[in-house]
Structure formats: structure tokens, C-alpha cells
Amino acid sequence: MLSKQQKQLIIDNPNLNACVLAKFIDAKSQTVTSFRFRNKIKSKWYHKGNKIPFLSVRTNDRYALxxxxxxxxxxxxxxFSKAIKIVDHLIWCIELDMFDKPRIENPYLQNLKFGG
Known part of the structure; x- marks a missing residue:
């Protein structure tokens, strides 16, 4: 039986892996999974629970992210500060389904290219 605090933690962290969350609240991962299923808690993105999501450090340069x-x-x-802002914006876009919305048919800046 999950306590009120454990249930709230599961509700507040839908993107965290069930196994990691279960270890954190000292419960079985099946308990977390079934609670999510019964309460229709769905995740729009997935995170293992270690490191910062979508971020990696370049092997040859420890200051470049x-x-x-x-x-x-x-x-x-x-x-790091630029990378954290981008990750925050990326997660915000995923959670608001920005990537699933229809695109502009004839954008004004159609041939705009980023980078070299």
C-alpha cells in the first residue's frame, strides 16, 4: 500500500523510470507501474533518473556540452548555462506537444539554414 506522499511523488514524476522511482520510495516497480496505469499517468518523454536528460559531455573537451x-x-x-536553458526549453516543448502540432505550410523563412 502506497502512502499519500509516495503517490504524490509518482504523480509529480511521470517521466522518471519506474524502477528508479520504486527504489527511491522503497516499493516494487510493478507497484509504481500499476499505480500509473490505474490513474492514467502517461509520460511524454523518458528519463533514467541519472544525469541531465538530453545532455552529454564531449569526450575530448570537458567544458563543451x-x-x-x-x-x-x-x-x-x-x-553549461546555455545547454541547461536549451534542455529546459526542449522539455517544455515536449510536454506541450509542440513537436506534434502541424507545421506552417509555406513559411516565410523557408530556405533558412542553421550552421555551416
Missing amino acids: DVYFRSGTLATSGS
Whole structure:
């Protein structure tokens, strides 16, 4: 039986892996999964519970951080503060279903390209 605090923690963290969340609240992962199923708690993105989501440190330069989209495409690279802002905006877009909305048919800046 889950306590009120455990239930609220599961509700507040729908994107966290069930196994990690179960270890944190000292419960079985099946308990977390079934609670999510019964209460129709769905996740729009997934996180293992370690590190910062979508962020990786370049192996040859410990000060350069890369942010990746879900597809594995590089979104940006640069300083830690810039990377955290991009990750925050990326998660915000995912949670508001921005990537699922229809695109503009004839955008004004149609041939605009980023990068080299």
C-alpha cells in the first residue's frame, strides 16, 4: 500500500523510470507501474533518473556540452548555462506537444539554414 506522499511523488514524476522511482520510495516497480496505469499517468518523454536528460559531455573537451533531440540530432553545443536553458526549453516543448502540432505550410523563412 502506497502512502499519500509516495503517490504524490509518482504523480509529480511521470517521466522518471519506474524502477528508479520504486527504489527511491522503497516499493516494487510493478507497484509504481500499476499505480500509473490505474490513474492514467502517461509520460511524454523518458528519463533514467541519472544525469541531465538530453545532455552529454564531449569526450575530448570537458567544458563543451552537447544537447541532443530524441531522434539523436544535435540541437546545440556550448556552455553549461546555455545547454541547461536549451534542455529546459526542449522539455517544455515536449510536454506541450509542440513537436506534434502541424507545421506552417509555406513559411516565410523557408530556405533558412542553421550552421555551416
